[in-house]
Amino acid sequence: SAVISQKPSRDICQRGTSLTIQCQVDSQVTMMFWYRQQPGQSLTLIATANQGSEATYESGFVIDKFPISRPNLTFSTLTVSNMSPEDSSIYLCSVVGLGVDEQYFGPGTRLTVT
Amino acid sequence: QKEVEQNSGPLSVPEGAIASLNCTYSDRGSQSFFWYRQYSGKSPELIMSIYSNGDKEDGRFTAQLNKASQYVSLLIRDSQPSDSATYLCASRSGGYQKVTFGTGTKLQVIP
Numbered sequence: 322s323a324v325i326s327q328k329p330s331r332d333i334c335q336r337g338t339s340l341t342i343q344c345q346v347d348s349q350v351t352m353m354f355w356y357r358q359q360p361g362q363s364l365t366l367i368a369t370a371n372q373g374s375e376a377t378y379e380s381g382f383v384i385d386k387f388p389i390s391r392p393n394l395t396f397s398t399l400t401v402s403n404m405s406p407e408d409s410s411i412y413l414c415s416v417v418g419l420g421v422d423e424q425y426f427g428p429g430t431r432l433t434v435t
Numbered sequence: 436q437k438e439v440e441q442n443s444g445p446l447s448v449p450e451g452a453i454a455s456l457n458c459t460y461s462d463r464g465s466q467s468f469f470w471y472r473q474y475s476g477k478s479p480e481l482i483m484s485i486y487s488n489g490d491k492e493d494g495r496f497t498a499q500l501n502k503a504s505q506y507v508s509l510l511i512r513d514s515q516p517s518d519s520a521t522y523l524c525a526s527r528s529g530g531y532q533k534v535t536f537g538t539g540t541k542l543q544v545i546p
Binding site: 322351352354363364366369411413422423424425426427428429 | 480484486
């Protein structure tokens with residue numbers, strides 16, 4: 322399976338600021354996704370990161386709040402903009418590798434907004 | 436809307452017993468099915484995938500799929516306290532489609 326790394330692993334941010342989370346994979350992947358998981362809750366898909374084009378956002382998530390980039394087949398970023406305490410969550414990058422069907426998750430970024 | 440349903444639990448089993456985790460899905464077009472294990476504070480880890488009706492075994496884990504009943508299960512034999520985690524069931528309807536996750540079942544293995 323692909324090795325997925327995320328930076329930062331955790332951060333504490335002030336409300337009104339923005340944080341960019343990076344996801345790096347050690348091999349080319351077909352699909353990359355960004356999820357959010359709030360404490361004690363299940364996974365919520367934010368968007369599908371599309372290589373070279375705009376991300377596809379799920380209902381309730383908008384590009385102005387969660388801009389996403391995917392410049393190539395191994396890297397993506399998620400920015401959480403104008404943060405509020407409600408954005409405190411774990412943000413997870415997830416990928417589907419070339420020629421495989423399984424989806425794997427990165428270690429996550431724990432964000433706390435004060 | 437595609438849905439994957441799981442009992443949230445907690446499911447408590449004694450150490451050494453068989454834990455049975457169940458899941459149903461609504462999309463008859465689903466082709467791929469996955470079980471993930473998630474320890475508290477960690478990201479989900481893929482433990483099993485299954486694509487055909489019947490059983491698939493991997494060590495102490497057995498995944499079972501019944502497409503006619505739209506039912507997927509995971510059996511954990513000889514349960515250990517280290518198996519205590521939340522287990523997520525997921526399905527996908529085809530290539531380049533997003534995976535639909537259930538809300539997870541919390542398993543507690545009692546020593």
